[in-house]
Amino acid sequence: xxxxxxxxxxxxxxxxxxxxxxxxxxxxxxxxxxxxxxxxxxxxxxxxxxxxxxxxxxxxxxxxxxxxxxxxxxxxxxxxxxxxxxxxxxxxxxxxxxxxxxxxxxxxxxxxxxxxxxxxxxxxxxxxxxxxxxxxxxxxxxxxxxxxxxxxxxxxxxxxxxxxxxxxxxxxxxxxxxxxxxxxxxxxxxxxxxxxxxxxxxxxxxxxxxxxxxxxxxxxxxxxxxxxxxxxxxxxxxxxxxxxxxxxxxxxxxxxxxxxxxxxxxxxxxxxxxxxxxxxxx
Amino acid sequence: xxxxxxxxxxxxxxxxxxxxxxxxxxxxxxxxxxxxxxxxxxxxxxxxxxxxxxxxxxxxxxxxxxxxxxxxxxxxxxxxxxxxxxxxxxxxxxxxxxxxxxxxxxxxxxxxxxxxxxxxxxxxxxxxxxxxxxxxxxxxxxxxxxxxxxxxxxxxxxxxxxxxxxxxxxxxxxxxxxxxxxxxxxxxxxxxxxxxxxxxxxxxxxxxxxxxxxxxxxxxxxxxxxxxxxxxxxxxxxxxxxxxxxxxxxxxxxxxxxxxxxxxxxxxxxxxxxxxxxxxxx
Numbered sequence: 001x002x003x004x005x006x007x008x009x010x011x012x013x014x015x016x017x018x019x020x021x022x023x024x025x026x027x028x029x030x031x032x033x034x035x036x037x038x039x040x041x042x043x044x045x046x047x048x049x050x051x052x053x054x055x056x057x058x059x060x061x062x063x064x065x066x067x068x069x070x071x072x073x074x075x076x077x078x079x080x081x082x083x084x085x086x087x088x089x090x091x092x093x094x095x096x097x098x099x100x101x102x103x104x105x106x107x108x109x110x111x112x113x114x115x116x117x118x119x120x121x122x123x124x125x126x127x128x129x130x131x132x133x134x135x136x137x138x139x140x141x142x143x144x145x146x147x148x149x150x151x152x153x154x155x156x157x158x159x160x161x162x163x164x165x166x167x168x169x170x171x172x173x174x175x176x177x178x179x180x181x182x183x184x185x186x187x188x189x190x191x192x193x194x195x196x197x198x199x200x201x202x203x204x205x206x207x208x209x210x211x212x213x214x215x216x217x218x219x220x221x222x223x224x225x226x227x228x229x230x231x232x233x234x235x236x237x238x239x240x241x242x243x244x245x246x247x248x249x250x251x252x253x254x255x256x257x258x259x260x261x262x263x264x265x266x267x268x269x270x271x272x273x274x275x276x277x278x279x280x281x282x
Numbered sequence: 283x284x285x286x287x288x289x290x291x292x293x294x295x296x297x298x299x300x301x302x303x304x305x306x307x308x309x310x311x312x313x314x315x316x317x318x319x320x321x322x323x324x325x326x327x328x329x330x331x332x333x334x335x336x337x338x339x340x341x342x343x344x345x346x347x348x349x350x351x352x353x354x355x356x357x358x359x360x361x362x363x364x365x366x367x368x369x370x371x372x373x374x375x376x377x378x379x380x381x382x383x384x385x386x387x388x389x390x391x392x393x394x395x396x397x398x399x400x401x402x403x404x405x406x407x408x409x410x411x412x413x414x415x416x417x418x419x420x421x422x423x424x425x426x427x428x429x430x431x432x433x434x435x436x437x438x439x440x441x442x443x444x445x446x447x448x449x450x451x452x453x454x455x456x457x458x459x460x461x462x463x464x465x466x467x468x469x470x471x472x473x474x475x476x477x478x479x480x481x482x483x484x485x486x487x488x489x490x491x492x493x494x495x496x497x498x499x500x501x502x503x504x505x506x507x508x509x510x511x512x513x514x515x516x517x518x519x520x521x522x523x524x525x526x527x528x529x530x531x532x533x534x535x536x537x538x539x540x541x542x543x544x545x546x547x548x549x550x551x552x553x554x555x556x557x558x559x560x561x562x563x564x
Contacts, residue, residue, distance in 0.1 A: 011470055018362040019373055022355070026438065027376040029391035030383070032402065036394065044400065047415070051402045097287035112284070114555065119295045121551050123499030125520035126544070129527045129537045130301035131294070132312075153294045156287055189283075214384045216502045217520075221528050232384045236506050247394050254391050258383030265382035266375050273446050 030258065036251035037062055044247060062248030071226055072253055075234035078144055082230060083212040085148045090155040090208045095201065097156075098163030099189055103172065113164050120157035124217040127153070135222050146222040147230065151215060155208040162207070162271065166200035167193065203271045210265045213257075231257050305537035312531035324538035334539060337510075337517040344433055344518055345498045351437040352493055353486070356444035361474070363445070364452050381442035389506035392435045396421035396507070425515035428508050432516050436503045440496065444489040451485030452478070487557035495550045499543055519543055 036044065038058040049055040066072050101109045101116075131150055132141075140146040170193065178188040194201070212230075219233040226238045235253045239246065306324055310317040328334040363374065380388055395402055398420050407413045422428050455478065463473045479486075501520035504510060510517035510525065517525075519542050527536015 007469070015362045015365075015367075018358055019367075022359050022362070023373050023376050026380050026442065029388060029395060029438075030376075030379055032395055033391050047400070047405070051400075051405055093287040093290055097284035100283035112288075116288075116291065118551055118555075119291050121495055121547065122295055122299060123495075123520070123543065123547070125499050125501055125523060126302055126540045126547075127295065127298045129523065129533050129540060130298035130305060132528065133301070133310075133533070134294070134298060150294060152290060156291055160287060210382070216384070216386045216505075217524075220505075221524070232386045236386050236390045245394075247397075247400075250390060251394060254387045258379065258387050261384065262375070262379050262382040266378055269378065269382075269446065273450055 030255070033251040033255040033258075036247055037255055039248060041248060062246070062252045065246065066249040066252050070239060070249065071229075071234060072231070072239070074227060075229055075231040076257075078228065078234075079213055079230045079232070082144055082148050082151070083209040086151045086155055086212050087205050087208045089148075089152045090159050090204065091201065093152065094156055094159040094163060094204065095194065096189065098160045099167050099193055101160065102164045102167035103175070109164075113161060116157050117161045118157075120154060120161070124154075124215075128217055128221045131218070132221055141222060142224050142228060144223070144228050144230075147212075147215070147219050150218050150222070151212055154215075155211055158211075159204040159208060162204060163197070163200050166197050170196055200271075203268050206264055206268045210261055213261050302537045302540060305534050306541050307538075308534050310533040310537075312528075312533055317534070320534070324535050325541075328535060328538055333514045333517060334522060336514060337519055337522040337539075338542065340429070340516060341498060341518040341520075343429070344436065344504075345494055348433050348437045348440065348497055349490055349494050351433075352440050352444050353490055355437070355441050356448050356489070357479075357486075359441070359445045360448035360452050361478075363449055377445065378442045380439050385439055385500075385502045386506055388439060389435060389503045392431075392438075393422070393507055396431055398423060422508050423512055425512055428512060428516050432504050432507050435507060436497060436500075439503065440493050443496075444493055447485060447489040447492075448482065451482045454485075455481050484557050488554060491550050491554040491557070495547060495554075498546055498550075 035052070035054070038060070039054060040056045040059045040061070043049055043054065043056040046055070097116075101113050103109070104112070135141050135146045135150070138146075138149065140149060175185075175188040175192060178192050179185065183191060214232060215230070216232050219230045220237070223229050223233070226234065229238065231253075235250065235257065239250050239253060305317075307319060307321060308317040309320050309323075359377070363370065363377075394400075398418075401418070401421060403421070404413065404415075404418045408415050408418070413419060419427055421431050459481070460473050460477055463477050468476070499520055501518060501524060504516055504518055504521050505524070508516045510521045519539060523536045523540040526539055527533050530536070
C-alpha cells in the first residue's frame, strides 16, 4: 500500500513537470513578444544585459511607431473586412448546403459530405499557381478581393462538414412535423432549423474568421502592394525595411495579432476538433 | 440547396486542381496568354534539377521528423492534461497558442529568438560556457542548423493540434478499463503501452495523418524563417513551387513541382478516411 502511494506521488510530480516544461516551451515565444514589445532598443541591443528581464525602464515607443508610422492599422482593418465578407459568403452557401446534405436520403448525402470534406485537404500550395491565373482573369490581382473570393474554398468545406453534424443531430421528425403543419421545406429550414442551430452557426462564424486571419500563402501570392495586404503577410514582409528589423515593433505587432485570435479560437476549439475526429471518439 | 456551395467549390478548387495538371505539361508563363503542350518536358527538367531533388528529400525529412516529434510530445502532453488539476484551462490556453496564433506571426517570433546576433538561446548557451560569443551558432544560417530549426518550429506549431485530438481520444476511454488494470496490478507504463495506447490507435492515426498532410503541404514556417536558404538547403516542394512558379514567373514548372504533392496527399487522405471509418465501426 505504501509503495503504491509513493508511486502515485512520483507520478503526480512527473505530471506537473511535464505540464510546466511543455507549457513554458510552447508559450515562450509569446512571452518573448511581450517583453520585446516594451523594451528600449538600447536594452535589446546590449549583449551584456540579461535578456529575460527589463534592464532599463519599459517604453511604449515601439507601439507608437507601429501605429503611427507603419500600415499596421490598415492591415488589421483589411483583415477584418476580408474576414467579415468571407464569413457572409460562407454562411450563405454553407448553411443551406449542410442542411440539404444532412437530409439527403440514402448514402448519397454522406458520400457527398465526405467529398466536400476532402476538398479541405487540397492545399493552397497546389492551387495557388492556377488560382493566380483565375484571379488575374477576374481582374482581381493585387486587390483584397482576390483573397475574399478564394478564401471560401477552405472555409466552405470545413463549415459544411461541421454544420452537417449539427443538422444530423436534429431529429428528422421535427421538419416532417413542420411540413405537415403547412411549412414548405424552405420554410421549415428558415423558421425551424436555423434558430435551432445558432450555436453551430456561431462556431462557423468564428472559424471562418480565424482561418482568414491565419492564412498566409494566398495573400502572399495574390497581393503585391503593401496597402492591400492582410496582417498575416503585411507584418512579416513589409515591416522589415531593407535589412533592418525593428524587432520591438515587429514583436508588438505579433503580440497584438496573435493573442485576441488565440482567445477567440480557443473558446470554440472543442467543436473544431469534433469536426476532425468525427465519429472516431464517440 | 447544396448546389451553390458545390459549384463554388468545383469552380475554385476542382477547376484549378485540373488546371495544375494542364499547366504542368505546358509552357505557361505569368503574363502570357499563349501556351502550348510540351509533354513531360517540365517533369524531366525538374528531375534533373538538384535543387528540386533536394527539396523533395527535405519535404520528407521535414514531414517525417516533425511528425515523430509531434507524436511523442503530444502523447506525453495529452496524458499530463487528462486529469483535472488547478489551472488546467489556463494551461490549455497557453499550450494552444502556437496552433491558434497565425503561423506566419508565430514564426516571426521565432525568427527573433533565433536571431544571428541577439538570439536568447545563444545568450543562455554563452552563459553556460557551451558556446563562444564570437563563434555563436547561426541558427538559420548554417544548412544543418537551419533545417533543424525549421523542423523544431514546425513541431512547435503542430503539437497543440495533435494534443487536443489525442486528448479527445483519451477522455473517450471509459475510466473503468485502466482502473481495472491498476487493480490487477498493472503499473503506469504497462497500462499505458498495453491498454491506453492500443485503444487510442485509431485517433492517433487521424492526428498523425492530418498533421502529415498539413506539414507536407505547408511553406509558411520555412518562408518566414529561411526563405529556403541558406543555398536552398531548407527548400521543400511547396516553397520550391512558390519560388519557381510565382516569383520566378514560370507557372508551368511551378505547377509541375507542386504536382509532386498529389501522390502523398492521396495516400494520406485515403488512410485518414479509412482509419476514421474503422474507428467508427468498432
